Amino acid sequence: MALVVVDVMPKPEILDPQGKAVTQALERLELPGLTVRQGKRFEITVEGEVTPERLEQIKQAADMLLANTTIETYNVRVEGQ
Amino acid sequence: MADTVENAKNTPDTEQPWAELGLKEDEYQAIKGILGRRPTGAELAMYSVMWSEHCSYKSSKVHLARFGQLEKTTPRGPLLAGIGEQAGVVDVGNGWAVTFKVESHNHPSYVEPYQGAATGVGGIVRDILAMGARPIASMDSLRFGRLDAPDTARVLPGIVAGVGGYGNCLGLPNIGGEVVFDDSYYGNPLVNALSVGVLRHEDLHLAFAKGVGNKVILYGARTGGDGIGGASVLASETFDADGPAKRPSVQVGDPFMEKLLIECTLELFEADVIDGIQDLGAAGISCATSELASAGDGGMHVDLDLVPLRDSTLSPEEILMSESQERMACVVKPENLDRFFEICAKWDVLATVIGEVTDGDHLVIDWHGETIVDVDPATVAHQGPVYNRPLAYPHWQDELNASTSADLVRPQNGDELAAALMRIAASPNQCDKSWVTDQYDRYVRGNSVLAQPQDSGMLRIDEETGLGIALAMDCNSRFAYLDPYVGAQLALCEAYRNVAVTGAQPVAVTDCLNFGSPEDPEVMWQFSQAVDGLIEGCKALGTPVTGGNVSFYNRTGDVNILPTPLIGMLGVIDNVADRVKSGYAAADDVILELGNTNEDIDGSAWASVMYDQLGGRPPAPNFAAEEALGKALVALAKAHLASSAHDLSDGGLAIALAESSILSGLGAKVKLEGDPFVALFSETPARALLTCSPAALEEVSSVLASHGVPFAAIGQVADTNELEVEGQFTIGLESLTSSWKQTIPATLGVGV
Numbered sequence: 001m002a003l004v005v006v007d008v009m010p011k012p013e014i015l016d017p018q019g020k021a022v023t024q025a026l027e028r029l030e031l032p033g034l035t036v037r038q039g040k041r042f043e044i045t046v047e048g049e050v051t052p053e054r055l056e057q058i059k060q061a062a063d064m065l066l067a068n069t070t071i072e073t074y075n076v077r078v079e080g081q
Numbered sequence: 082m083a084d085t086v087e088n089a090k091n092t093p094d095t096e097q098p099w100a101e102l103g104l105k106e107d108e109y110q111a112i113k114g115i116l117g118r119r120p121t122g123a124e125l126a127m128y129s130v131m132w133s134e135h136c137s138y139k140s141s142k143v144h145l146a147r148f149g150q151l152e153k154t155t156p157r158g159p160l161l162a163g164i165g166e167q168a169g170v171v172d173v174g175n176g177w178a179v180t181f182k183v184e185s186h187n188h189p190s191y192v193e194p195y196q197g198a199a200t201g202v203g204g205i206v207r208d209i210l211a212m213g214a215r216p217i218a219s220m221d222s223l224r225f226g227r228l229d230a231p232d233t234a235r236v237l238p239g240i241v242a243g244v245g246g247y248g249n250c251l252g253l254p255n256i257g258g259e260v261v262f263d264d265s266y267y268g269n270p271l272v273n274a275l276s277v278g279v280l281r282h283e284d285l286h287l288a289f290a291k292g293v294g295n296k297v298i299l300y301g302a303r304t305g306g307d308g309i310g311g312a313s314v315l316a317s318e319t320f321d322a323d324g325p326a327k328r329p330s331v332q333v334g335d336p337f338m339e340k341l342l343i344e345c346t347l348e349l350f351e352a353d354v355i356d357g358i359q360d361l362g363a364a365g366i367s368c369a370t371s372e373l374a375s376a377g378d379g380g381m382h383v384d385l386d387l388v389p390l391r392d393s394t395l396s397p398e399e400i401l402m403s404e405s406q407e408r409m410a411c412v413v414k415p416e417n418l419d420r421f422f423e424i425c426a427k428w429d430v431l432a433t434v435i436g437e438v439t440d441g442d443h444l445v446i447d448w449h450g451e452t453i454v455d456v457d458p459a460t461v462a463h464q465g466p467v468y469n470r471p472l473a474y475p476h477w478q479d480e481l482n483a484s485t486s487a488d489l490v491r492p493q494n495g496d497e498l499a500a501a502l503m504r505i506a507a508s509p510n511q512c513d514k515s516w517v518t519d520q521y522d523r524y525v526r527g528n529s530v531l532a533q534p535q536d537s538g539m540l541r542i543d544e545e546t547g548l549g550i551a552l553a554m555d556c557n558s559r560f561a562y563l564d565p566y567v568g569a570q571l572a573l574c575e576a577y578r579n580v581a582v583t584g585a586q587p588v589a590v591t592d593c594l595n596f597g598s599p600e601d602p603e604v605m606w607q608f609s610q611a612v613d614g615l616i617e618g619c620k621a622l623g624t625p626v627t628g629g630n631v632s633f634y635n636r637t638g639d640v641n642i643l644p645t646p647l648i649g650m651l652g653v654i655d656n657v658a659d660r661v662k663s664g665y666a667a668a669d670d671v672i673l674e675l676g677n678t679n680e681d682i683d684g685s686a687w688a689s690v691m692y693d694q695l696g697g698r699p700p701a702p703n704f705a706a707e708e709a710l711g712k713a714l715v716a717l718a719k720a721h722l723a724s725s726a727h728d729l730s731d732g733g734l735a736i737a738l739a740e741s742s743i744l745s746g747l748g749a750k751v752k753l754e755g756d757p758f759v760a761l762f763s764e765t766p767a768r769a770l771l772t773c774s775p776a777a778l779e780e781v782s783s784v785l786a787s788h789g790v791p792f793a794a795i796g797q798v799a800d801t802n803e804l805e806v807e808g809q810f811t812i813g814l815e816s817l818t819s820s821w822k823q824t825i826p827a828t829l830g831v832g833v
Binding site for chain 1: 192193196302305306307309331332333334335337338391392405406429
């Protein structure tokens with residue numbers, strides 16, 4: 001079993017209302033100077049080996065479902081074989 | 082290193098990306114002519130977005146000018162503001178005024194359905210806010226490709242969730258609208274968002290910048306890189322098949338920021354510290370500064386370095402073009418600044434002085450201490466190119482009008498009539514739209530009196546007197562395709578009728594004219610015809626057009642959408658307690674059919690659903706009959722004589738009977754005169770279904786007769802579970818209701 005992680009983030013030029021809300025909340029908690037952008041992390045447990053074909057499948061999954069590529073970017077990496 | 086005015090003078094031959102920014106060669110030359118030199122990069126950015134079709138109305142202007150001949154008066158008195166303002170303002174009585182407007186957000190909603198639709202709602206709400214009004218409700222007319230087409234499963238749920246998400250977060254009820262399916266919208270859905278707001282007469286504010294030394298303030302969200310050039314690129318071009326890579330960045334909305342902006346702006350108005358105001362929509366700061374400056378009596382100086390940014394790497398051109406949402410610009414007297422900032426701080430709204438009104442007549446924008454824009458603001462905002470584009474009678478029009486529905490095999494007996502009714506009731510355009518509307522909050526704010534699935538949405542305005550307004554949005558684009566002149570008039574009539582059946586007096590119109598490419602002379606002909614039809618219709622009904630929006634380039638590949646001149650009609654009701662619902666009220670009530678029925682089968686729901694056929698001539702509008710019907714309906718509602726009323730339109734009497742039963746759970750027994758097929762499925766306008774108690778029948782008859790409305794008692798409401806057409810068929814309400822309800826969930830799934 002191997003673990004593949006897909007990190008999804010709002011594109012840098014796109015407004016991130018959630019990150020903005022967290023940033024403002026931190027200011028209210030008197031933790032200023034921390035600008036947050038909020039994304040999401042998918043941990044995918046892969047049966048068997050992580051072959052290039054498998055990675056390709058995961059990229060497809062990211063394109064079609066995990067990320068909204070119009071406004072988000074994603075990064076796929078193998079965390080542990 | 083920014084391209085300064087000085088630099089532009091010294092380097093006249095620098096190549097500039099005018100074509101990439103959507104400008105035509107002669108437009109670029111015109112800009113050079115206006116300035117007497119080449120534009121700087123920042124000036125080019127401003128002119129290109131402000132001269133785009135979306136912002137400048139360059140193809141429609143010559144036609145829209147004809148709306149000027151309409152009286153600026155509603156049946157309730159003069160308009161307080163009309164075309165040319167951010168939104169029209171109508172006097173509804175008791176010192177109350179209502180402002181309303183519809184705007185399209187079609188292309189962005191195709192690229193990114195959720196955010197495109199959400200920011201469409203946000204944009205029109207800010208237009209209403211900029212008039213000094215409190216936004217009180219939304220409505221949306223949505224059009225998609227075929228329900229079962231693959232991309233509809235992506236576009237529809239996203240758009241519906243976006244409309245709902247943004248509106249619900251703002252705390253605005255969504256009180257109705259339309260959901261329509263047709264192949265022509267497949268790669269080009271329509272999202273026409275309407276917002277309505279209310280204000281006291283004395284609180285009306287119009288945008289302009291006057292008074293030398295007054296400060297120009299930008300407040301709301303920071304400016305980021307979203308939607309850069311969206312106005313010119315998104316709204317002016319079509320989408321290629323190899324889409325994604327070319328997709329420009331879209332805007333993401335933040336409804337909670339917008340909510341703060343609404344409350345903050347209303348308090349600023351109340352404190353009387355705003356001299357001029359403009360919302361930032363398409364073309365962002367370019368639009369706000371040039372419009373504010375050209376509407377005022379002086380010039381304006383803006384220091385672009387002062388604009389609060391989300392991304393410090395933005396170039397001045399990008400700052401000027403950014404379409405970051407939830408921003409407003411206003412002009413404030415120096416002595417009011419303290420109070421202004423105090424109120425903004427209370428609402429956690431960032432506000433920044435970015436410039437001031439000057440005694441010159443130019444809009445001057447500096448960046449890092451150097452001048453990068455020095456223009457006459459009117460040349461940017463109002464003196465854009467005007468095209469008198471060629472019109473051509475469509476080469477297919479005669480053939481289309483000749484291929485009538487006459488050859489279609491009609492139902493031969495009761496069973497076949499029943500089967501047709503069942504199939505039309507379950508068709509995507511006639512079926513239950515709860516899947517969509519259940520995602521919208523219809524009752525927040527506590528003043529929604531009627532909402533979907535009623536014929537119009539109704540809101541209480543004045544709690545003491547019960548004064549209220551009704552709104553309907555309608556367009557049958559199949560009729561508009563058969564004849565755009567008549568189609569626009571029929572849309573007007575249907576919206577008029579939908580308001581009147583609820584008991585409200587129709588008073589004013591906002592329109593959203595959605596068409597294909599204006600560079601296609603046949604599309605321009607359709608557009609021109611629709612405008613003319615609408616003007617004549619509005620004259621006849623006495624309802625002025627108060628403002629609206631034009632959306633061109635709605636097409637997929639070479640296929641233009643069906644012409645879609647959408648009408649939003651505002652009605653006024655003296656007391657919302659008088660409202661009339663469309664579902665039956667009680668068993669034994671008499672069912673009356675109002676208006677005359679002709680054989681109007683061309684372009685009907687029957688021809689579309691049963692044969693997928695569209696050809697022939699649309700029904701002829703009858704304004705005198707429509708107005709008489711409207712007046713009679715309002716009088717009957719006021720006298721509490723009508724127990725229910727429902728307009729007859731798509732699907733004719735058959736669908737009206739079906740819906741009135743479905744909505745009330747009561748059966749009906751009717752008897753039809755003449756050809757039962759025509760009686761059931763013809764779509765002649767100026768007709769309605771009305772019920773009253775047997776005791777009220779005589780009085781109802783005399784009201785109808787005194788208004789000159791022809792009518793016939795066709796049956797009665799029954800405490801049964803059946804819709805019976807005597808001598809023809811009996812349909813069980815249970816199976817009718819379930820097939821009406823299941824269409825959208827069966828295709829898109831129940832889970833939301």
